[in-house]
Structures are given as structure tokens and as C-alpha cells.
Amino acid sequence: xxxxxxxxxxxxxxxxxxxxxxxEDGAVAVLGGRLAAVGATAEVTAQFAASKIxxxxxxxxxxxxxxxxxHLFQAAxxxxxxxxxxxxxxxxxxxxxxxxxxPEEVYLLSLVSCLEILRSGATTVxxxxxxxxxxxxxxxxIRAMLASGLRGRYSRMVNDTGEQAGVLPQLxxxxxxxLAHAAELIERHHGGGNGRMEVGLxxxxxxxxxxxxxxxxxxxxxxxxxxxxxxxxxSKYDNASARERFGRATVPMLAHTGLLGPDLLAVHCVHxxxxxxxxxARHDVKIAYNAxxxxxxxxxxxxxxxxxxxxxxxxxxxxxxxxxxxxDMLETLKFSALLQKVAAEDASVVRAQTxxxxxxxxxxxxxxxxxxxxxxxPGKRADFFLVDPYTPKATxxxxxxxxxxxSAGQANVVTTVVDGQVLLEDGVFRQLDEARIxxxxxxxxxxxxxxxxxxxxLEKRARWRPA
Numbered sequence: 001x002x003x004x005x006x007x008x009x010x011x012x013x014x015x016x017x018x019x020x021x022x023x024e025d026g027a028v029a030v031l032g033g034r035l036a037a038v039g040a041t042a043e044v045t046a047q048f049a050a051s052k053i054x055x056x057x058x059x060x061x062x063x064x065x066x067x068x069x070x071h072l073f074q075a076a077x078x079x080x081x082x083x084x085x086x087x088x089x090x091x092x093x094x095x096x097x098x099x100x101x102x103p104e105e106v107y108l109l110s111l112v113s114c115l116e117i118l119r120s121g122a123t124t125v126x127x128x129x130x131x132x133x134x135x136x137x138x139x140x141x142i143r144a145m146l147a148s149g150l151r152g153r154y155s156r157m158v159n160d161t162g163e164q165a166g167v168l169p170q171l172x173x174x175x176x177x178x179l180a181h182a183a184e185l186i187e188r189h190h191g192g193g194n195g196r197m198e199v200g201l202x203x204x205x206x207x208x209x210x211x212x213x214x215x216x217x218x219x220x221x222x223x224x225x226x227x228x229x230x231x232x233x234x235s236k237y238d239n240a241s242a243r244e245r246f247g248r249a250t251v252p253m254l255a256h257t258g259l260l261g262p263d264l265l266a267v268h269c270v271h272x273x274x275x276x277x278x279x280x281a282r283h284d285v286k287i288a289y290n291a292x293x294x295x296x297x298x299x300x301x302x303x304x305x306x307x308x309x310x311x312x313x314x315x316x317x318x319x320x321x322x323x324x325x326x327x328d329m330l331e332t333l334k335f336s337a338l339l340q341k342v343a344a345e346d347a348s349v350v351r352a353q354t355x356x357x358x359x360x361x362x363x364x365x366x367x368x369x370x371x372x373x374x375x376x377x378p379g380k381r382a383d384f385f386l387v388d389p390y391t392p393k394a395t396x397x398x399x400x401x402x403x404x405x406x407s408a409g410q411a412n413v414v415t416t417v418v419d420g421q422v423l424l425e426d427g428v429f430r431q432l433d434e435a436r437i438x439x440x441x442x443x444x445x446x447x448x449x450x451x452x453x454x455x456x457x458l459e460k461r462a463r464w465r466p467a
Contacts, residue, residue: 012026016374016376018375023039028044032420038377063360067316070317076445087235096454111144142189162209164207164241182220183220206232227368235297255283263368274306318332391411
């Protein structure tokens with residue numbers, strides 16, 4: 001009998017492996033942060049014994065979801081950006097907030113986002129911090145990610161222009177300075193948290209960077225093996241700005257500068273031509289689809305089915321809580337499927353299995369982590385969550401995949417494990433005082449709204465006054 005750190009038994013195990021195998025009375029054994037065994041309960045328990053055993057009868061076990069795009073600090077502005085398009089929204093809400101926040105506020109509010117991500121079954125996240133110049137603010141986000149136990153990528157933004165688009169001076173920094181700081185972050189944090197932390201680069205939008213900044217970012221990425229993520233064609237303004245400034249639309253401009261590549265995670269991709277899609281396919285660009293944010297800001301419907309048919313990797317992101325009002329990957333699963341059904345006027349165009357693939361295998365591949373996460377198999381990282389379907393929202397269950405995509409909510413996620421560590425168990429965070437964090441975050445967000453001036457957005461609305 002072999003020893004394991006953790007044994008979860010008698011679950012409906014949705015492996016998401018190549019065969020999409022589902023094991024009705026299944027078990028997983030965890031050793032050293034990895035899956036030592038995945039199989040029938042009788043087989044796994046005959047091989048492994050563990051000091052900690054979770055009896056998952058009546059529950060389903062899924063590989064952890066992968067949230068490939070968010071801005072963790074934006075928990076600060078939930079509910080402030082109603083009824084605005086993206087350009088008005090960043091100028092009125094997120095830019096003033098980003099330049100006003102203290103490191104402790106960034107930490108608290110980023111941690112709130114991390115807690116919600118874990119409560120919705122996601123175990124990996126890509127954060128996309130704004131280009132604030134104070135190194136302590138960047139450190140605060142990373143500290144929150146590590147404290148939460150999440151697996152994640154922190155993306156340091158390069159934004160060397162943008163006055164014409166309303167970018168505040170405090171968020172504009174020469175590319176060489178931003179990249180020098182990125183190098184420091186890579187040196188200090190890449191591989192931290194037992195390998196859970198990765199550091200990469202981000203670019204705000206084509207309207208926030210120069211041609212020289214794009215080329216410098218690509219050189220740095222190649223030299224440091226640092227992946228890039230970028231908002232691309234989120235609104236019609238992107239292409240208009242690119243044509244005005246560079247004489248080319250966004251995607252041809254990115255191709256011209258050499259930015260396109262398999263290490264580029266393209267976020268949103270709403271306003272895409274067939275030429276754009278062909279260029280993406282030629283360079284194996286990865287896609288982060290943010291359905292809820294695209295709807296909230298009225299940005300449009302990304303041509304995800306066309307992108308997928310071109311052979312591109314599709315993953316899912318919540319986007320920040322400023323343009324979503326939550327970090328709920330289960331809600332994102334549902335709307336990601338429904339929005340494409342509406343766009344195609346075809347209910348069969350996205351099946352539950354497809355949406356789950358985007359959120360697991362697609363997310364893993366988008367981050368270059370398909371050998372580590374995205375499915376359940378011996379040797380992979382022990383990142384998974386348990387769903388208890390017995391709430392009115394999710395019961396009765398016939399198809400576990402359909403339940404996860406269309407019926408389940410955060411209340412159904414009872415246990416979340418990352419790197420073999422049980423972070424959420426029976427609905428309770430074992431290593432963090434959630435109630436205290438939420439109370440402190442509420443106070444911090446209200447103070448921040450006053451100091452940043454975003455409180456004025458509530459002048460004609462009722463305001464929350466907590467006890």
C-alpha cells in the first residue's frame with residue numbers, strides 16, 4: 001500500500017482527458033501536489049492510503065477551471081460602471097481607481113477577487129494589472145495571488161502612450177522602464193509559490209502603445225520567455241485608432257511589428273475580420289473569450305465559432321469585476337455558450353462539453369500548461385474542485401456537464417484544491433479568514449471611491465451603508 005497526501009473517493013470524476021472519460025464511482029490520490037492516481041474508487045483505494053480522506057458521495061469532481069483574463073484589483077469598482085461603453089468606462093471608473101489605490105487596498109480587493117475565483121471552481125488565473133508606477137502596487141497583487149493559493153500568471157503592463165485616448169499620465173511609462181520592472185518581477189517571483197506563480201507581460205490596447213513599444217515588448221518576451229497578453233479589438237475604437245496612428249488596422253499592425261505568436265494571448269477579439277482570423281491562425285495566437293464583459297460594456301459578440309473553426313485555441317475569462325461585477329467562472333461558462341448560440345441563431349453551435357473544454361483544456365493550452373493542468377491524469381497537478389448539486393438551482397441532475405454549465409452556481413462548489421492543497425473545504429476557506437477580508441475590503445472600497453472621485457457615479461443611485 002502506497003501513501004498519499006490526500007484521497008478523494010466515491011466521486012463522479014469528470015476527467016476531461018483525451019477520451020473525455022467520466023468515472024461514475026471514481027477517486028483521485030494526491031501526492032506531492034500531483035495526481036498519483038485517477039480511476040475507480042476500488043482500484044485507487046487498493047493502491048493508496050492517506051491521512052486525509054474526502055468522501056465525495058453524491059458529488060462530482062472536475063479539473064480546475066482556468067480563468068485566462070481578469071484584473072483582480074477591479075473588485076474595488078463593482079457596480080460603478082453601469083451603462084458605459086469601454087472607452088467611457090476606463091476613463092471614468094478604472095483609470096482613476098488604479099492611480100489612487102494604496103498597496104493595502106490593492107491587496108485586500110485583489111484577495112476578494114481570488115476568493116471568488118476559487119469559490120467558482122477556478123484554480124488558475126491570469127491577472128492583468130494596470131501600468132501603475134509604484135512597484136508596491138504590483139507586489140500587492142502578487143502577494144494576494146500567493147496568499148489565496150491560486151495558480152496564476154501576473155502580467156506586467158507596457159503602456160507608453162495613450163493621452164489621446166484619455167489614459168492618465170500616471171499610467172503612461174516609457175517601455176524600457178516598464179520592461180526593466182518586468183525583469184525584476186520575473187527574477188523575484190517567477191516560479192514562486194511552489195511553481196504556482198508565473199510572470200509575463202501585458203499590453204493595454206493598440207491605442208496605448210507605440211510601434212517601438214510593441215517591438216520592444218516582443219524582444220523582451222523572446223529574450224525572457226515571457227508570455228504576452230493583450231486586449232485586441234475589444235471595441236471599434238481599436239481599429240479606428242490603429243488606422244489613424246499606424247495606417248493599418250490592429251491585427252495587421254501587430255503582425256507588422258512581430259507581436260503575433262503562439263505566446264500571445266489575445267483578449268476579447270470582438271471586431272475581427274476574416275483577414276485578422278487568418279493572421280491569428282498563421283501565428284497560433286491564443287484567444288481569451290470574455291462573454292460577460294463584452295455584454296456588460298456593449299462591446300459586441302466575438303466570432304468565437306469562426307476562430308475555433310480556424311483552429312485557434314479558445315479559453316474563457318471573467319474579465320475584471322469592474323466590467324462583470326463578479327469573478328464567477330460558472331456564470332462565465334453559461335454566458336459563453338449562450339452568447340454564441342444567440343449569435344449563430346443555432347442552439348447546437350456550442351454544447352456543454354465544448355464550453356467545459358474551453359474552460360479547462362483550452363485554458364491550459366492557452367497558457368502553455370496543458371501538460372500540467374486542464375484535465376485529470378496521473379502526473380498532472382492536483383488542481384480540481386467538487387460540486388454538490390443538491391441545491392434548488394442545480395437539482396435534479398441528469399448530465400453533469402450540462403449541470404455545471406447551465407445550472408450550477410457558487411453555492412454548489414464545496415471544495416477546491418490547488419497543487420494538492422485543500423483551500424476550500426465544505427464551503428469554508430481553511431487558511432484565510434474570509435469574513436474579515438470581506439469586511440475590510442468593503443471599507444477600503446468605499447474609502448477609495450471617495451478619494452478617486454468615482455463616488456460621484458452614485459449621485460443618482462441608492463448607496464450601501466454597511467453596519
